[in-house]
Amino acid sequence: MTDMEPDETVDARGAACPGPLMDLIGAIRSADSGEVVRLLSDNEQSLSDVPEWAEEAGNELRAVEELDDHHEFYVEKA
Amino acid sequence: MTEHVVIVGGGTGGSVLANDLADRLEPELDAGDVRITLINDDADHVYKPVWLYVPFGQREPDDGRRPLEDLVDDRVDIRIDRVTEIDTDAERLESMEGDDTIEYDHLVLATGSTLVPEEIPGLADGGHDYYSESGAVDLRDELLSLTEGRLVLSVVGTPHMCPAAPLEFVFMADDWLRERGLREDVEITYTYPIQRVHGNPHIAEWARPIMEERDIDVETFFNAESVDPEAETITSMEGTELDYDLLVTIPPHAGVDLIEEAGLGDDGWVDVDKHTLEAEAAENVYALGDTADTGVPNAGSVAHYQAGVVGQRLASEIRGRPATATYDGKTLCFIETGMDAASFVEFDYETPPAPAPPSEKLHWSKLAYNEAYWLTARGLL
Ligand SMILES: Cc1cc2nc3c(=O)[nH]c(=O)nc-3n(C[C@H](O)[C@H](O)[C@H](O)COP(=O)(O)OP(=O)(O)OC[C@H]3O[C@@H](n4cnc5c(N)ncnc54)[C@H](O)[C@@H]3O)c2cc1C
Numbered sequence: 001m002t003d004m005e006p007d008e009t010v011d012a013r014g015a016a017c018p019g020p021l022m023d024l025i026g027a028i029r030s031a032d033s034g035e036v037v038r039l040l041s042d043n044e045q046s047l048s049d050v051p052e053w054a055e056e057a058g059n060e061l062r063a064v065e066e067l068d069d070h071h072e073f074y075v076e077k078a
Numbered sequence: 079m080t081e082h083v084v085i086v087g088g089g090t091g092g093s094v095l096a097n098d099l100a101d102r103l104e105p106e107l108d109a110g111d112v113r114i115t116l117i118n119d120d121a122d123h124v125y126k127p128v129w130l131y132v133p134f135g136q137r138e139p140d141d142g143r144r145p146l147e148d149l150v151d152d153r154v155d156i157r158i159d160r161v162t163e164i165d166t167d168a169e170r171l172e173s174m175e176g177d178d179t180i181e182y183d184h185l186v187l188a189t190g191s192t193l194v195p196e197e198i199p200g201l202a203d204g205g206h207d208y209y210s211e212s213g214a215v216d217l218r219d220e221l222l223s224l225t226e227g228r229l230v231l232s233v234v235g236t237p238h239m240c241p242a243a244p245l246e247f248v249f250m251a252d253d254w255l256r257e258r259g260l261r262e263d264v265e266i267t268y269t270y271p272i273q274r275v276h277g278n279p280h281i282a283e284w285a286r287p288i289m290e291e292r293d294i295d296v297e298t299f300f301n302a303e304s305v306d307p308e309a310e311t312i313t314s315m316e317g318t319e320l321d322y323d324l325l326v327t328i329p330p331h332a333g334v335d336l337i338e339e340a341g342l343g344d345d346g347w348v349d350v351d352k353h354t355l356e357a358e359a360a361e362n363v364y365a366l367g368d369t370a371d372t373g374v375p376n377a378g379s380v381a382h383y384q385a386g387v388v389g390q391r392l393a394s395e396i397r398g399r400p401a402t403a404t405y406d407g408k409t410l411c412f413i414e415t416g417m418d419a420a421s422f423v424e425f426d427y428e429t430p431p432a433p434a435p436p437s438e439k440l441h442w443s444k445l446a447y448n449e450a451y452w453l454t455a456r457g458l459l
Contacts, residue, residue, distance in 0.1 A: 016373045018277045022236050025271060025301050029315065052273060056299045057316045 002063040004074050006038035007031065013070050017045040021053060024075060028059060031077045036062060042070040050075070081112050081396055084171065084180060086161050087188035088118030088146050090125075090455065091367030091381030095186060097457030098389035100151035103396065107153045112396060115180070116150060117173065119160040123149050124211070125451055127378065130243055130414070132214035133221045134254055139211045149455050161189075164340035166360035184392055187337065187348055187357075187365040188385075191239050191376060195329040198234060200305035204312070205232075205327040208247065209239060220324050221251075226263035227323030232312060233270050234302045235330040236277055239368060239376045242423075244268070244328050245276065245285050246414040252292050253416035266293075267320060269300035281413075281423065284433040288415065302327070331376075333369050347371040352427070353404040355388055364388045372407070374427075379410040382454060412444035420444045 010027045012020035020041035027037045039050065047064075050073045054061040058078045065072040083099060085092045096116045106112040128142030146156050163172035164185070171180040193209055195202040206220055207213035229251060233244045248268050255261040268275065268289065274282035275289065275296055289296055301315040305325065313319045333346020341359055343349040348365035349358040352372040357363035365371075366388050367381030374380050383405065390403035407427030414420045420441040425431035434440060453459040 014373075017279075018236065018272045019373060021272055025315070026235070029301070029303075049272070053299060056273075057301075 002065055002074060004036060004062060006074060007035040009038045009040065011040045012046075013040050013042045015041070015043065017043050017049065019043070020046045021049045024050060024073070025053070028057070028075065028077050033077055036074055036076045039073040039075065040070055041073070046071060046073065080110060081183045082181060083112065083114045083184045083186070083392060083396075084182040085114070085116045085186045085188060086171070087190055087367070087369070088116050088120075088123055088150070088156070089188060089190050089367065089381070090378040091190075091385050092116060092118065092186070092188035093123055093146070093149055093455045094382050094385035094457060095188065095366065095389055096150050096154045097455070098385055099392060100153045101457060102389055102393045104153075106396065113155065114153070115155045115157055116146070117157045117159050117161055117171075117180070118146060119158070119174075121145055121147075121158050123455060125378075125448075125455070126209075126239065127448060127451075129208045129211060129214040130246060130250075132211075133208050133217040134250060134417070135218060135222070139215060142211070144452060144455075149452070151457070161336060164336055164342070166340060166342070166357075166363055169362065183362065184395070185363045186388060186392075187342070187363065187369050188367050188381070189334045189337070189346075189369050191331045191368040192334060192346070193329045194332050195327075197330045198302050198304060200307055201234070201302070201327060201329060204305035204307035204310070205325045205329070207327055207329055208243075209328060217326060224264060224324050225260055228265045228267065228321060229324045229326065230267045230269065230312060230320055230322040231326045231328075232300065232302055233268075233328045235328075236271065237376055238328050238331045240411070241277055241375045241377075242281075242411045242413040244270075245281075247326065248294050249288070249292070249415045250417060252294060253418075257417065265295065267295040267297060267322075269297040269302075269314070269320070271299070271301045273298050278431060280430045281433060284421075337369065343371055352407070354391065354401070355384055355405055364391070372405070374407050374409050375411070377409055377411060378451075380408075383408045412440060412447065414441065414444060416441075 012023040024039045060076045062074040122143040125142040131137035160174040206217040276282040366384035368376040391401035394401040415436040419436040422434045423431040
């Protein structure tokens with residue numbers, strides 16, 4: 001378990017792709033530099049989408065947690 | 079006691095539903111057991127797909143307008159008014175005109191999408207769009223005077239109305255400029271927020287090679303952060319900057335504020351059960367069309383199918399029977415691939431889309447549908 005405290009959580013469980021990634025992008029857009037956004041997604045595609053986008057945009061994917069029925073992604077805004 | 083069904087929004091979903099219910103509940107309406115009110119903030123019904131053709135000089139904005147009075151069944155009370163507040167506990171609405179409170183027994187929200195270009199600094203000044211009537215008219219002037227330089231089409235956010243429309247615009251622009259002998263002098267660039275050219279992987283796979291073949295440059299992972307109207311540049315969150323001579327964008331979308339204020343969902347989209355279309359947060363409230371957050375595209379065909387489902391469910395509820403009709407995610411879209419060819423896709427929650435090979439016949443089918451739309455809105459098709 002990560003002990004990171006997110007500044008914001010986006011719950012995109014149940015959303016089809018590209019919903020979760022777009023929800024994350026929206027939250028990062030309004031976050032301040034250094035803030036951590038946590039994305040909850042049960043879409044498998046997010047496992048590749050989120051790291052790829054984080055790298056492209058220069059934000060840091062700090063942790064990925066695997067839970068019973070979804071993943072949690074912690075992304076820090078650059 | 080008379081049961082009152084109130085529909086907010088007289089666009090595609092709201093109008094089809096009003097006509098569907100008038101037909102279905104004819105005996106109850108005649109007996110005075112049911113009353114249907116349709117509230118819309120414009121006396122006209124607006125058919126938005128016409129706007130795609132306006133910049134190319136192929137349609138006039140008026141082709142997309144008809145008075146609601148002419149389209150909606152006489153047994154439905156039409157109220158031209160803007161709803162300003164929803165109280166789902168007390169089951170009533172406040173509105174702008176008149177000082178009466180509107181009480182409902184069954185509420186359907188079909189308020190559609192609004193554009194929020196102000197979310198991106200500089201976008202309202204630097205960008206053009208064909209997602210509003212005035213935008214489409216302004217863009218027509220700009221497009222007509224573009225003889226060289228760089229045309230950038232940027233999809234700023236999703237969800238947005240008609241996910242096919244950005245592809246259609248660049249395919250049509252490419253063909254239109256070729257026909258006018260200007261294509262060699264105008265570069266076209268298409269940007270999309272994720273790593274593909276379309277949200278749906280099947281449609282993206284189909285569209286990408288067509289773009290390559292037609293020399294349409296592509297920038298993926300491009301989330302517009304700001305536009306500089308003076309310097310004529312658009313910059314992404316990912317750090318890419320593009321110069322433009324004409325910037326056409328699909329601006330960020332939102333639903334209407336009163337939905338969030340009523341606690342029915344974020345950003346103006348109503349959280350619903352994606353099969354029954356019932357609001358998650360309140361009793362006796364349905365949402366359909368763009369405003370219902372189901373994950374399917376914001377398309378008129380979706381609003382149309384969903385109206386049929388809500389119509390059946392409401393009729394059952396009013397008659398004291400269990401409501402059994404459900405929405406399966408069905409979506410139909412024609413996709414223009416040029417000025418005289420189009421493709422077609424059909425899909426649902428279970429079945430992915432498989433775009434049909436573009437043909438002239440499908441293009442004419444799309445144009446024929448645009449004409450026949452007025453019969454759809456009336457509930458005849
Ligand atoms: C350029 C373009 C091309 C498109 N092409 C296609 C296509 O080819 N095929 C397709 O299927 N779809 C297409 N669409 C999408 C389609 O137009 C929409 O998805 C559809 O109109 C959604 O229907 P709706 O009933 O949810 O909302 P709308 O038709 O937008 O209607 C909402 C209505 O609610 C009213 N309203 C909002 N708030 C209030 C309030 N507070 N009080 C009272 N009234 C209110 C609005 O004024 C409006 O009349 C296109 C859209 C655009 C912009």
